Amino acid sequence: MDDGGIGRIGIIGGNGMLGRALATALLRRGGVVPGDLWISCRSGVADDVAQGVRITADNRELVDACDTVILCVPPQAARDLDIHADGRLVVSVMAGQTLARIVDLSGTSRVIRAMTSPAAAEGLAFSPWCAHDTATRADRHRATAILRCCGTTAELPSEDQLDIFTALTGPVPGFVAFFAACVSEYAVSRGVDPKLADLATRQLFLGAGHMLAKGGPSAADHVAGMTAYAGTTAAGLKRLQASGIAAELAEGLDASVNAARRLGGD
Structure with a gap:
């Protein structure tokens, strides 16, 4: 034993x-x-x-x-x-x-x-x-x-925080997949071959995740740095920041947290 x-x-x-x-x-x-x-x-x-x-x-x-x-x-x-x-x-x-x-x-x-x-x-x-x-x-x-x-x-x-991470552990990969699908579909709608769009999207998200996982600047710091650079990335980020997407993501995560807590009942 x-x-x-x-x-x-x-x-x-x-x-x-x-x-x-x-x-x-x-x-x-x-x-x-x-x-x-x-x-x-x-x-x-x-x-x-x-x-x-x-x-x-x-x-x-x-x-x-x-x-x-x-x-x-x-x-x-x-x-x-x-x-x-x-x-x-x-x-x-x-x-x-x-x-x-x-x-x-x-x-x-x-x-x-x-x-x-x-x-x-x-x-x-x-x-x-x-x-x-x-x-x-x-x-x-x-x-x-x-x-x-x-x-x-x-x-x-505290145990309460585990419900938060339950909502992050499952849904966040799903959210990332959703965003990846949006990116790929955008490329296809602009005439890119679907196979090429899928290949590029997979590699782009892999690279982005790897950069964050290496440590160093936080996700928020990455965003701030790319926005300050004032290039093509900044143009897209500023449009997203002006939208309600952050609030929508928070509502999606809240829904996942509430679902996790309901699972504790019989």
Whole structure:
């Protein structure tokens, strides 16, 4: 069992998109060997997983075998978990499920509530988290080690903020995709070949994201610098700043936050 490191890990719901991303992250960057990783799913079958990973349809079997249990099922399936994880660390990435609710569902107060995304498979996720008051320092260290496999992580000062990040983690990539689609469609409407427009848009957004991810100036500082340069970018930015797009984005994020909080109900 646990040797003081990450230990043996089980992912309940490990056959979904997010569960697979977590499994990939742990195997690639967590030093977890396939024999120390368990996945449970309703079918008891998971294709395209590393040889040696243990697959089961029995959540209780997984809990009994593992030191850390990651809850990665849709919020609406939370009530059907049917586990008792006393003595284990439970890390939940279920949207909207509060720490108190996870304690009730899992039978342990050694609970970490986190949020991550499928970008974890590439080590590109941001995974904020908060801990139940009775989670130990070792529990926090282990959760940090697990979530660092997914990319960047940070402990939040309050659980309320996790709903904010739930709204950012899921919707923001969708918002970026929406803006990318608008850019591509604009180019096509001006006569650019659709394949070329798609190729260019993908690379442009990749480059922009990479520039921001490298650190240095904040996003706001980038905007200020490009506006001050007074070139073609400034012309477009000033038009957007004069529009209501910032307020519309805020309303979209508020809608996502409210949806995340509603998921906590039965």
